[in-house]
Amino acid sequence: MASTDTSRAPCPCGRLDLKGRPLAHGQCCGRYLDHFDAVPAPDAESLMRSRYSAFVLENAAYLLATWHASQRPPQLEFEPGARWLGLDVRSHTRQDDTHAQVEFVARLRDAGGRASRLHEKSRFVREPNEGGVWRWYYVDAL
Template sequence: MTGMKRCEINSACPCGRLYQKKPLAYGACCGRWLETDTPAPDAESLMRSRYSAFCLERVAYLLRTWHASHRPPSMEFEPGVKWLGLEVRSHTVLDATHAEVEFVARQKPLIGPAVRLHECSRFILENGHWLYVDGDAL
């Protein structure tokens, strides 16, 4: 596992969320969830913060926000991967404790062509915390 990467509070958030057509700062976006114990308020915010956690190599956050039924015991990051962007296609609230988020994330491995990850992810709200359960590749 490599060391955590840093993101300046005032720099653009890795998740690419916009506010009034301008990139939100990390501290006003995913940094609120990654740098504190504050839970993300909805499934889309959790999904975006998990994307940022992949960009910043935050294993503890990823494992903490993964539902216990599907959480791996550990994880490592592939060296040299560069995350290229995130597009959230939809956020569907199914009921008070279940939601789905469809997204496309792009990454470039150190060797080889860029990869496009298109997934419909499932989330559950437990004890006031949204958690990633699993997803289907599209």
């Protein structure tokens, strides 16, 4: 994870305020990444956005903690030199109190300069953790 203070910089997820201005990372995804134990993402879209920001910031601990235990890999490695370029949330569908889907397109450039897009419809589930706090978790992609 980057060691510089990113709390005032625009959030990597690209979320805008009501006036169309970029939200600061500390007011957006940063509150979930920096205060994981105390501040769970309130909905699947916010979790998905915060996971995108965690990829940008290479925060493997947050990504693993927000991955559903049934699908969580044992470890996570980042592609050296890869650069995330932007996120476009296409839809957020809450199916019931504990299930949701988020469709998004994330753009990135690899170390060799080749650009690509990740278009995914992700499934999320909301469950209580060991402490009884209800949290959204990324499950998988359809």
